[in-house]
Amino acid sequence: MMQKLYAIVDLETTGGRAARDKVIEIAIVLHDGAQILDTYSTLLNPECYVPYGITQLTGISQDMVQDAPRFYEVARKVVEMTEGAIFVAHNVRFDYSFLREEFARLGYTYSRRNLCTVRLSRKAFPGLPSYSLGNLIRSLGIEVENRHRALDDALATAEILRRILNGEDNEQQVKEMVNLGIKEALLPKNLTVEQIHALPEECGVYYFHNQKGDVVYVGKSINIKKRVAEHFANKSEKGNKLQQHVHDITFELTGSELVALLLESHEIKRLSPEINRAQRVRRFPYIIHTFEDEAGYICFEVAQVTAQTRKKYNIISEYPKLSHAKGHLSRAMEQYELCSRLCSLHPGKGACFHYHIRQCYGACIGAEPKEKYNERAEEAREQLSTIFDKDFFILDQGRSPEEMSVVLVEEGNYRGFGYVEREEMNGHPDFLRDIIKPFQGNPETTRIIQRYLSKGNGARVVPVTG
Numbered sequence: 235m236m237q238k239l240y241a242i243v244d245l246e247t248t249g250g251r252a253a254r255d256k257v258i259e260i261a262i263v264l265h266d267g268a269q270i271l272d273t274y275s276t277l278l279n280p281e282c283y284v285p286y287g288i289t290q291l292t293g294i295s296q297d298m299v300q301d302a303p304r305f306y307e308v309a310r311k312v313v314e315m316t317e318g319a320i321f322v323a324h325n326v327r328f329d330y331s332f333l334r335e336e337f338a339r340l341g342y343t344y345s346r347r348n349l350c351t352v353r354l355s356r357k358a359f360p361g362l363p364s365y366s367l368g369n370l371i372r373s374l375g376i377e378v379e380n381r382h383r384a385l386d387d388a389l390a391t392a393e394i395l396r397r398i399l400n401g402e403d404n405e406q407q408v409k410e411m412v413n414l415g416i417k418e419a420l421l422p423k424n425l426t427v428e429q430i431h432a433l434p435e436e437c438g439v440y441y442f443h444n445q446k447g448d449v450v451y452v453g454k455s456i457n458i459k460k461r462v463a464e465h466f467a468n469k470s471e472k473g474n475k476l477q478q479h480v481h482d483i484t485f486e487l488t489g490s491e492l493v494a495l496l497l498e499s500h501e502i503k504r505l506s507p508e509i510n511r512a513q514r515v516r517r518f519p520y521i522i523h524t525f526e527d528e529a530g531y532i533c534f535e536v537a538q539v540t541a542q543t544r545k546k547y548n549i550i551s552e553y554p555k556l557s558h559a560k561g562h563l564s565r566a567m568e569q570y571e572l573c574s575r576l577c578s579l580h581p582g583k584g585a586c587f588h589y590h591i592r593q594c595y596g597a598c599i600g601a602e603p604k605e606k607y608n609e610r611a612e613e614a615r616e617q618l619s620t621i622f623d624k625d626f627f628i629l630d631q632g633r634s635p636e637e638m639s640v641v642l643v644e645e646g647n648y649r650g651f652g653y654v655e656r657e658e659m660n661g662h663p664d665f666l667r668d669i670i671k672p673f674q675g676n677p678e679t680t681r682i683i684q685r686y687l688s689k690g691n692g693a694r695v696v697p698v699t700g
Contacts, residue, residue, distance in 0.1 A: 240265045240349070240395060241319035244388035245329045246292050248280055252328075252335040253635055256280035258288070258299050260308070261384035262315050263392045265322075267399045270392060274315055275385035277302035292382045305336045313344070320412055321346035324367045324391045327435070345432035349412050351394050357407055358398040370394055414463035420473055421466050422480040429483070430466075433459040437631075438487040439497045442509070445481040451509040454498035458485050475509050490630035490639040492686045492693060493651050499682060500673050518552035518677050520559040524615055527576070530604045531597055532611035534567075534618075535578040536560055551620040552677040562618065570614040573597040573607070620680040621646045625698035627666050628683070630691070632656075640666050641683070644698065647675035648683060667698075 242263040249255035261275035277294065279302045289295045312333070323329035326348045337344035355365045362373055367387060371378055376393050380386045398404050413427050421427070424445075433440075435457050442451040455461030462483060465476055488494040502510050520538055525548060527533050536559045539547065553559040560579070567577045575586035575598040588594035595602040628641040632653055642649040652669035673679075687693065 238267060239271075239319040240267065240322045240392075241316040241346070242322045242388050242392045242395060243316070243329050243333070244323065244384045244391060245332050246288075246294060246382065246384050247332055248282060248284055248288055250328075251635070252331040255332075256282055257305060257332055257336055258284060258294055259292070259384040260312065261388040262312070263385075263388045264315065264319065265392050265395065268396065270389075272315070273385065273389075274311065275388075276308060278308065279304050293380070294383075306340055309337065309340060309342070316346055319346070321348040322351060322391065322395060323348070324351045324370075324387070324394070326350040326352075331435075343432065345428065347412050347428060347431045349408065351391055351398070353411060354398050354404070354408065355394060358401050358404055367391065414460070415467040416463050417467060417469075420469060420477055422477050424481045425483070430459060430463055433462055433483065433485065434487060435459050436487050436633075437489060437491055437494055438485050439494055439501060440483060440485040441501075442476060442480045442507075443482040443484065444479045447482070449501075449505045449507050450479045451476065451507050452498055452501045452505065454488075454491075454494040456491055456494075458487075472509065479509065487633050488639065489633040489637065489653075490641075490693075491691065492628065492630055492641060492683065493639045495682045495686065496641065496648065496651060496673065496679055499678055518554050520553045520556050521547060521549045522551045522553075522559055522563055522618055523547035523549050529600060530608075531573075531576055532608050532615065533576045533578065534563055534572075534611075534614070536563060549621065550615055551618050566614040566618050569617075570610040571595065572611060572614060576607075576611075620677040620684075622680065622683075627696045627698060628687070629659075629694040629696060640669060642667065642670045642698075643675075643683065648673065648679040649675060 242265055244261050245257050246259040247255050247257050257278050258280050259275070259277050262273070263270055264272040277299050279299045281304060284294065284296045284299060321330060327350070330348050334344050352365050355370055359370070359373070362369065367390060368381065371390050374394065374397065376390050378386050378390050399408065414430060416427060416430065418427065437456045438458055439452060439454045440458050440462060441449045444450050453461060465473060486497070488497060519540070520536060522534055522536055524532060524534050536556065537547065538556070551562065553562070563577055564579060566572070567574060567579065571593070573586055573594045574580040574588050575582065580586055584599065585596070586594055586598045589596055589598060595607070597604070597607040622643050623646070625644045628643070630639045630641070632638045636656055637653050638656055638659065639651060639653055641651045650670045650673040652671050654666065654669050687695065
């Protein structure tokens with residue numbers, strides 16, 4: 235049996251969102267894996283209305299919490315009882331996020347290694363129709379007096395944990411889950427599993443620093459804690475470098491994945507971290523440009539340009555390497571069945587090679603009408619384009635439910651991002667330019683925005699007016 239201390243926690247709350255709702259009851263059961271060592275439970279005054287539906291579910295009414303302590307009055311007790319213990323709950327993200335939010339309102343960062351008995355139960359008791367606490371209680375024959383009351387549910391969870399720990403090979407699974415899959419031998423000597431547990435499970439950009447404080451790696455994730463843990467879960471060339479160099483971790487929350495992608499791209503170019511390889515390029519000297527030939531067919535060509543020669547071309551996309559430009563154009567040529575001669579990929583006169591193998595309809599020799607060919611060429615041009623032809627804002631998630639992120643695209647390029655309170659929007663986005671923090675756009679940021687919008691992530695596009 236693993237000699238560890240487990241703090242099994244259950245909360246009753248006024249709703250399901252930690253940022254908005256409050257805790258109305260808390261219970262903690264201290265357990266050593268074999269037996270209960272201590273228990274604590276109390277109602278809490280949430281200083282807000284207890285919804286009727288919650289009263290129906292839990293039996294906890296407004297009158298019952300009216301004279302109960304407020305969270306700040308029991309916060310020290312919660313800290314002391316869970317200190318040095320593994321935080322356990324059934325659906326741990328729910329209870330853990332609520333406690334972290336309650337402590338954050340007090341200006342305190344609450345951090346514990348945690349363990350989810352839902353995930354453990356799926357492995358320990360396979361084949362059940364449901365792994366809700368109620369179903370496990372019924373399936374395992376656990377006696378509970380008051381379901382949906384914190385102490386009784388915590389005691390039931392403690393019994394589930396005890397049975398899991400008594401099963402064969404379950405100790406190793408518990409250790410892996412507690413450590414987020416991290417192999418401790420791969421963890422830099424200056425970092426601990428507890429430090430990684432303290433990272434937010436939110437969207438943003440994270441920075442790995444060396445002993446001097448310099449940034450050696452920048453990454454982004456919709457779940458920073460999970461992604462950072464993955465870096466130290468398996469042996470790899472990058473993992474070895476991180477193990478040798480990383481001394482500290484910092485982060486910046488963005489709320490929006492699009493903003494995280496754009497900020498990551500900017501930071502990698504600004505800082506040139508030694509372990510990052512992708513996105514460090516700052517110059518894009520190769521282009522695809524488009525023109526019409528004498529017969530009126532839309533043509534494409536890859537060229538190398540300078541600041542002085544750019545104006546001569548109708549540029550639709552830019553690249554750091556010649557191979558990238560040619561590869562992108564070749565893929566578009568195949569997808570839209572374009573003529574390789576009119577894409578300047580196979581020079582010469584007369585019918586192109588692809589016409590002879592029936593992969594070109596003969597635009598190179600005038601056999602395909604230009605109107606029909608140009609329809610496909612226009613589609614290819616639209617797909618290849620890394621130049622926006624309209625000015626618009628993108629409204630996306632913010633760092634809290636009350637906030638929205640705003641990205642500006644103007645004069646064909648990404649211009650920056652900012653944040654605004656939802657209630658300030660009022661249906662009038664004209665003032666949004668004032669809250670934009672400027673950033674340098676480039677073909678890469680354009681592709682990031684295009685890919686993000688094409689996925690239909692719920693972001694809202696608003697035209698710039700005036």
